[in-house]
Amino acid sequence: MKIEEFLHMVGGYGETSYAKNSKLQEMAIFEVKPFVEKAVAEICNTLLPEKFVVADLGCSSGPNALLVLSMITNSVDELYERLNQHKPEIQFFLNDLPSNDFNNIFQLSMLYHERVKQEKGNTFVSFYIAGLPGSFYGRLFPLKSVLFFHSSYSLMWLSQVPEGLKGENCAPLNKGNIYMNEESSSTLSQLYSEQFKRDFSIFLKSRSDELILGGGMVLSFLGRTNASFNIGGIMHLEGLFLKTMNTMVSEGLVEEAKLNSFNIPMYTPSMEEVKSIIEMEGSFHLIQAHTFESNWDPFDESIDDFTVDKDLSGKNVAKYLRAVGEPLLASHFGTEIMNDFFSRFAKNIASHMSEGKPKHFVLIIILKLNDEVTKRNAMESIVSVA
Ligand SMILES: C[S@@+](CC[C@H](N)C(=O)[O-])C[C@H]1O[C@@H](n2cnc3c(N)ncnc32)[C@H](O)[C@@H]1O
Numbered sequence: 001m002k003i004e005e006f007l008h009m010v011g012g013y014g015e016t017s018y019a020k021n022s023k024l025q026e027m028a029i030f031e032v033k034p035f036v037e038k039a040v041a042e043i044c045n046t047l048l049p050e051k052f053v054v055a056d057l058g059c060s061s062g063p064n065a066l067l068v069l070s071m072i073t074n075s076v077d078e079l080y081e082r083l084n085q086h087k088p089e090i091q092f093f094l095n096d097l098p099s100n101d102f103n104n105i106f107q108l109s110m111l112y113h114e115r116v117k118q119e120k121g122n123t124f125v126s127f128y129i130a131g132l133p134g135s136f137y138g139r140l141f142p143l144k145s146v147l148f149f150h151s152s153y154s155l156m157w158l159s160q161v162p163e164g165l166k167g168e169n170c171a172p173l174n175k176g177n178i179y180m181n182e183e184s185s186s187t188l189s190q191l192y193s194e195q196f197k198r199d200f201s202i203f204l205k206s207r208s209d210e211l212i213l214g215g216g217m218v219l220s221f222l223g224r225t226n227a228s229f230n231i232g233g234i235m236h237l238e239g240l241f242l243k244t245m246n247t248m249v250s251e252g253l254v255e256e257a258k259l260n261s262f263n264i265p266m267y268t269p270s271m272e273e274v275k276s277i278i279e280m281e282g283s284f285h286l287i288q289a290h291t292f293e294s295n296w297d298p299f300d301e302s303i304d305d306f307t308v309d310k311d312l313s314g315k316n317v318a319k320y321l322r323a324v325g326e327p328l329l330a331s332h333f334g335t336e337i338m339n340d341f342f343s344r345f346a347k348n349i350a351s352h353m354s355e356g357k358p359k360h361f362v363l364i365i366i367l368k369l370n371d372e373v374t375k376r377n378a379m380e381s382i383v384s385v386a
Pocket residue numbers: 004007008009022025026029057058059060061064065095096097100134135136137151152153154157158159324
């Protein structure tokens with residue numbers, strides 16, 4: 001089944017909502033801010049567009065979606081003030097899968113518009129916000145209509161669990177696991193990496209069709225260090241997930257068959273894999289590549305302080321994992337076990353944290369259409385005008 005039919009974060013503003021539990025992702029947006037500002041400034045300086053079309057892909061719901069928007073509008077406004085030029089109008093598309101809580105972002109958008117009008121007055125750059133449901137693994141916009149794409153903490157989601165995981169006669173190839181781990185067969189790792197390769201290539205091709213010449217993209221998403229296994233890798237979270245679920249299976253709270261048939265539609269690539277897909281797909285030139293690490297617990301900002309309250313950290317981590325994963329897990333395992341599962345998961349995460357300070361590894365890539373594609377598109381435009 002394609003995940004676009006059911007994947008979404010927890011909507012609304014409740015205690016378990018993504019809106020209230022997305023500090024980890026908010027911190028990543030701030031980490032990427034200088035790259036976004038630089039890319040936007042380059043586009044403006046080179047093209048001085050009258051209309052600036054921007055899209056945030058995988059925006060989810062809650063304040064992070066508007067954070068990206070405010071970063072870009074502020075940056076364009078300041079730049080044009082400095083250049084003493086007539087300001088462009090910004091069309092901002094917020095994209096996510098159809099089951100995303102778009103009502104939440106529409107309401108926040110109205111409030112944000114009013115606040116900006118009050119605080120910045122009428123001379124601030126004009127901007128228009130639209131929600132755009134659909135999968136970014138395919139075309140979302142007309143040809144050559146967008147100047148800048150941003151996406152944060154989204155591209156590690158695959159379009160589907162790799163087909164071959166069902167194995168022969170539908171016997172699960174990944175029995176007892178939900179992702180890859182140290183013991184996974186090379187076949188399994190290959191299935192995941194090929195699914196990512198297919199998805200990411202489609203993503204690149206689609207964006208290359210949609211981008212206006214001179215436009216660009218800044219993408220950040222979860223990855224893994226070259227040494228595939230580190231203390232904070234997503235595979236460690238898998239281990240803790242399984243430990244929690246297996247206990248619940250042994251207590252008769254979860255059916256073993258349910259656990260065996262569950263696989264997570266996610267893949268955290270290394271930077272080398274990402275670079276090689278970009279090169280092979282051929283539409284984009286990689287301008288810059290960076291990585292950063294962030295503590296699993298976003299409220300723990302220390303680098304090497306190991307005295308933090310592990311129980312509290314375990315709860316903090318389980319809270320954002322719930323905001324991200326509950327709809328997916330509940331659709332497979334049932335909503336009734338969610339409270340119990342996440343409170344046990346928090347305890348297992350806390351005990352893992354006594355072994356060290358686990359971290360997420362995030363990739364940032366800055367891309368522009370590659371010269372060949374730019375030339376080809378220019379030729380196509382000339383031919384179509386003629
Ligand atoms: C962890 S959230 C990140 C949200 C936001 N960018 C942030 O930084 O807070 C990942 C989002 O990606 C969306 N997503 C996953 N696969 C997608 C796809 N194929 N097309 C569009 N959105 C997708 C999910 O629905 C989810 O809202």
